[in-house]
Structure formats: C-alpha cells, structure tokens
C-alpha cells in the first residue's frame with residue numbers, strides 16, 4: 001500500500017484487509033473493495049471507518 | 063447559495079454533484095435522511111436557511127416523505143413532491159403521460175390474477191408486466207405465452223409484497239435493440255444517450271452499451287411535454303423508438319425518473335452534466351429570490 005498524500009487506506013470490515021481509497025472520500029460515500037467487489041460505506045473520515053453497505057431494497061432506484 | 067442534499071448513499075452521481083457545487087463555492091449541507099427524525103410541526107434544523115434542497119434519496123419511500131416534509135418546512139426542493147409522487151409509481155406515470163397526450167405504451171392495471179390475465183390476453187403475446195414501484199429493470203417480465211402469464215401472476219400474487227398485487231400490464235413495444243435516456247431540466251434537454259443490448263431490457267442489462275443520442279425536433283418536443291406532464295424538474299425521461307411507426311410518432315415515452323442517475327450519461331457524452339445541473343439550480347434559486355423581492 002502506498003501512503004502518499006493522494007490516497008487513503010482503511011480496513012475492509014468484511015475481509016480485514018487494507019484497501020486504498022481516493023484522497024477525497026467523504027462520509028456516506030459508497031466504495032467497492034477492488035478485490036471482492038463488496039460495497040462499503042464510509043461512516044467517518046478522520047480516521048476512515050468503513051462498514052458493510054446496506055443491502056439493496058426493492059424500492060431503490062431512480 | 064446554500065444547498066441541502068438529501069441522501070442515504072453517496073454514489074458517483076451524488077459525488078459529481080457535490081463536487082460541482084463545492085467547486086463553485088456554494089455551501090453544501092449533506093442531509094443523511096437515515097439520521098434524521100422529521101417533526102410534522104417543527105422544521106428540522108438541517109433544513110433551516112437552505113436556498114434549495116436536492117432530493118437524492120435512493121429509496122422511493124423516503125423520497126416521497128422527504129419531499130413532502132421539505133415543502134411543509136417551506137424549503138424549495140427538487141424535485142417537488144408532486145413530481146416524485148407521479149414518477150415513483152409506474153401507473154401514475156403512465157396516466158400523467160396519457161393525460162398530457164404524450165405517446166406512451168398502451169397500459170392496463172388490474173388488481174386480481176383473473177383480471178390481470180384478461181389484460182394480458184387483450185394485448186396478446188408477447189406483452190410486459192412490471193412492478194408499479196421499482197427500478198433498474200428489476201422484476202419485470204416479458205410474457206410469451208398464457209402458461210407463462212399464469213405462472214408469473216400466481217407467483218406475484220402468492221409471494222409478492224402488496225404492491226405486487228397491483229398488476230401493471232403493457233404492450234410489448236417492438237423497438238430496435240436500444241432505448242433512449244434524456245436528462246432534462248424543466249423540459250430542456252441537457253444530454254441524451256442510447257442504451258443498447260441484446261436483452262429486451264436494454265437499460266439495465268449486463269453488457270449494455272451506451273452512446274450519445276442527438277435529439278431531433280420530435281424528441282425535444284416530447285421531452286418538454288413529458289416533463290411538463292409530471293410537474294417539471296430534474297428528470298430522466300426514457301423513450302423507445304418505434305420500429306415500425308404507423309402515424310407520425312417515432313417515439314414513445316415509457317417512463318420518467320425523478321431521482322435520476324447521471325454517471326453513465328456523463329461517461330457517454332462530452333457535455334459537463336453536473337455543471338449543467340448546477341447551472342439550473344443556480345438559475346432556480348435566483349428566480350425564487352427575484353420572486354420574493356418582487357413580492
């Protein structure tokens with residue numbers, strides 16, 4: 001994992017692995033684990049904490 | 063201006079919008095609707111002093127209430143509750159289009175398996191059945207035979223949530239292998255794209271491809287009328303081309319989306335989509351302010 005100013009790392013709560021995130025992540029943002037594809041929600045940014053994103057519900061959409 | 067953004071997920075779409083607002087120096091209040099309780103009497107503090115609120119709720123049920131509460135709090139929200147209410151429900155959506163004389167696929171609604179089967183048989187095969195609430199092509203079925211119709215109706219009646227007992231049955235539109243999405247603000251197109259696929263559900267299918275769509279006069283006129291039919295706003299208007307048009311209509315509008323995604327559109331076209339959306343928000347706030355001062 002690189003640790004330059006343009007990226008962040010955080011622990012994937014499902015796999016326990018560290019994943020790299022863009023520098024401008026914000027609370028509420030959904031990010032994908034690049035390996036497993038799991039959707040994770042950014043619940044705080046300082047420090048970055050990720051949680052498993054809520055599952056898709058039937059009334060979701062446009 | 064000070065803009066509230068109601069959300070429960072910041073996807074690429076919301077991120078594009080938030081970044082554009084911030085880049086232009088606007089103040090942004092992120093409102094995670096999962097964290098709030100909405101009092102029917104007192105305006106929630108998150109809504110105070112906002113010039114406008116943008117509803118980006120992914121859950122239709124939340125969007126319907128959030129828009130209603132914002133209006134009650136006296137804060138302008140896009141889209142309006144009226145627009146959300148019509149667009150959130152495919153039956154209301156079809157009625158609004160039909161009432162406005164906008165070409166839209168022939169559609170019937172029935173409440174029992176028996177009357178739904180009658181509706182299906184009246185269209186003949188294939189025809190289409192869709193949930194009244196839902197998106198991304200989920201739980202839609204193309205019905206090719208009476209056997210299939212009976213099975214689908216039985217499943218929906220037995221396994222479905224109550225909304226699945228509202229049967230929304232539609233003629234199958236013989237379209238080229240694509241449909242059209244136009245993003246518009248108060249009926250004025252920002253950009254359009256075609257979504258192509260071998261699957262009959264062309265918009266959400268795996269491997270669907272997108273390309274820019276240049277609107278002709280007829281498409282522009284339809285987009286304007288369709289937008290007006292649902293009360294205007296920031297809308298995703300979906301059209302299909304009629305493969306073998308009988309009259310002059312080359313398009314049919316099958317639905318209008320009120321919490322429209324624009325990430326895919328941005329990838330398909332050269333136009334600055336979030337920029338155009340924010341231009342429109344700015345103009346809207348400016349015109350509201352002008353109205354207030356002129357009394």
Ligand SMILES: Nc1ncnc2c1ncn2[C@@H]1O[C@H](COP(=O)(O)OP(=O)(O)OP(=O)(O)O)[C@@H](O)[C@H]1O
Nearest residue numbers: 190196197198199200232233234235241263264265
């Ligand atoms: N009556 C029809 N005949 C032929 N194809 C259809 C018909 N209705 C829908 N389709 C196809 O299925 C796709 C999805 O339909 P529709 O937009 O009604 O569903 P949806 O779940 O509301 O999608 P979204 O909300 O993501 O736009 C359309 O883009 C079109 O390709």
